[in-house]
Amino acid sequence: MEFKIIMPRIRRELYNKEICACSIFGAMNQDGERFTGASVMTAIANMHVRGNGLGGGFAAYGIYPDYKDYYAFHLMFTGQGIAAKLSAKKELDAFLFQNFEVVYDEEIPHGDELNLSDPPLVWRYFVLPKKQGDDSLISDGDYIVGKIMWVNSRIENAYVFSSGKNMGCFKGVGYPEEIGEYFMLDKLYSAYAWTVHGRFPTNTQAWWGGAHPFSLLDTTIVHNGEISSYGTNRWYLEMYGYACTLQTDTEVIAYAADLLMRRQNLPIEIVAKILAPPIWNAIDRMNDSEKKLLTTLRMVYAPLLMNGPFAVIIGQTGRMIGLTDRIRLRPITAATRGEMFYLSSEEASIRLISPQLDRVWTPNGGEPVVGELNSMRTVLQ
């Protein structure tokens, strides 16, 4: 299917790719028991020096049990002064109410605004798609992705930065522990999985929408690294209707994950081999069936190879995946303790909140580590 999207850029493709180094952390209770954001805030604060206060964010799964059947849209309205923000919201509301059934909406509760630089107005809406005409033929996911792309590329100062069911992202400019406090994640929310990001952009123009996680539907990405293949990944994804508007290379991973996992329904093992494939020398030595598979994947999905150093944590309903680039130029450590599964840039942060661990390991480059709920039922019912 094709989306009709007009790219919000001039002919010369003068987008800015922000470059950043970062800390990432993820924690998941595989039994599906929910816990507050307090522990992950402690863990990420331990990697304070890996960020520089220009971006932090959280993705939390299982936080809206009362609205679990509705898509939770988190919206950010930016602009100078409250009037500009409200005008963006007015425009967004008109669009949203026309295309979605909105069952509930409210401003996302937050702490004192004075501690942070120019926070935007952040609002959440619980919605169901209101598909009309030709749209009724497409899936909910495609419908929502199309509308989000429309909002993000066409409505000035309004950004949808979270859009999954029973999950949500919280992010902004500041150290992650400050963002966590601002949104009171340690008090108001309990999730079975949290991913966190602390950011160190080399570009000083920090803005709230540029913080991690990046998300589309229930897929969220926190990312440490720089995608040197951004230009290539970007044009490929644009052909499939993904408008890269958030001025950062991380969103291409989010969109690639959405394209491959949701729309093409490929298993994570295959997706990992697309994003971070083995080198040809290794492929040429494999047995015939593996060789054929990997050769085909590299041939067909060459533009989705993520080149350059990266470590990412991909969050999805019931699942948390860690992955590094194929020659592992950025760190990631995985650990388990009982039903808890952790991923972190540094082992020390895991030890801080769980001194005793059953298993700690460093995954190989390009090899995904997957933590899944023991039973999906615990979060879906």
Next chain:
Amino acid sequence: MKSFVFPEFQIVRDEEKCGQCRGCERQCAFGTHTYDPVADRLVSEDYKCAGCQRCVVFCPKNAIVVRPAPSFYRPNASWSREKLDDLKKQAETGGVILAGCGCDKPFRIYWDHIVLNASQVTNPSIDPLREPMELRTFLGAKPDLMDISAKEGDIEIKTKLSPNLVVETPILFSALSYGAISYNAFRSLATAACKSGTYFNTGEGGLPRDMREEFGRCAIVQVASGRFGIDAEYLNCGQAVEIKVGQGAKPGIGGHLPGEKVSLAVAETRMIPLGTDAISPAPHHDIYSIEDLSMLISALKEATNYEKPISVKIAAVHNFAAIASGIVRAGADIIAIDGLRGGTGAAPKVIRDNVGIPTELAISSLDRRLRSEGIRNRCSIIAAGGIRCSSDVIKAIALGADAVYIGSAALIAMGCTLCQKCYTGKCNWGICTQDPRLSGRLNVEIASQRLSNLIFAWSHEIREMLGGMGINALESLRGNRDHLRGLGLHEWELDVLGIKGAGE
């Protein structure tokens, strides 16, 4: 009639050094040097000199210098010496001026106005001598989406894939036909392509039967408007079939191989009578529209049992991007675009120098066009015309090409000096001639070694540049204009190239 045209070159012989060995006399097929037995010295006629430098290189005493003739007409910005000379030649002969090689006019060379990126701090650069650096490239149509079923670890690919060419480096030898170039030159290209994990293109003159079995595995066989040398075995012995619609050096016109160059072997290969002119018509007379092309593509796929990708080569002209999009929709797996500077064995000079657009701009606008239509996956782009060095290759790829064709560069590797006299059939370097005395000068073993050295060196340089950018697979640079910046270009040029200005 006395010619009023100046000699182009001046031959200076150091009589002190000259040993009267008569080597220069033997080397020059144009008869420039003659021995005067009475004076026991060699006499050179500047008028005959093509400036190919063969005698200079082969003079055992280094006694000869060939340089541009210093004589000049009164300087005039509008009436350059070339304009005056050409006009006089036409006044004397009433003919069309022929030329070989590519356009040599000072149109802007965009390669020289584009600079590359490198990693600093945030992204480690990669050393290709110590770490993998991958150039392997697949040329052909790719499916938009893959249907893969995974059942308990068993993974099955359900999507039927189109045939693709695999190259170990993104550099292929451009179409140089047997007949235009000598058998030895042709065989050298084939040998080097097989050795270097890439492909050579047969051009429109067929593939000699004795070469089919050995070199078919690295051949792209061409079908041009003259249909020379085509039979079912020819189509099936190569790994891809290319329909030649146009050529960068002479868009809109066909080829002409003079009867003098149609030797017995050439005649057999081209399947034409000995000594007859081999004239390929300007258009394919079975392709007057896009649907006709579509039918030819289908016919060739049928003839090759859907096992070979079909390439369509067109010259980059004003509206070519839209045409190329139609060609992709007509079923082509590869689009080869040949730009303004593409070479030729013979073309009317006025066409060579004035028709078509530069490859650099063409690559970018074609890539953008296919992306905006969402069909970029459905074909690969091979760029040709004026690729001179490894940085041109890498820039072409960052602008959106999948691979490049090199023609002139390959000939230069074998000895060509771009003297532009290819159409005379008297190539002193043994490349563009059918005279056995001349073509015998080209040793296949040495020439093919020079060609594979070139590919090896360029590939190594490409790896170095890629590593510097922190990229370890060429596919991650394809269409990645982020790694390019323009220097000294106008706004519209940056727009067409889709790149930022340096410092932006």
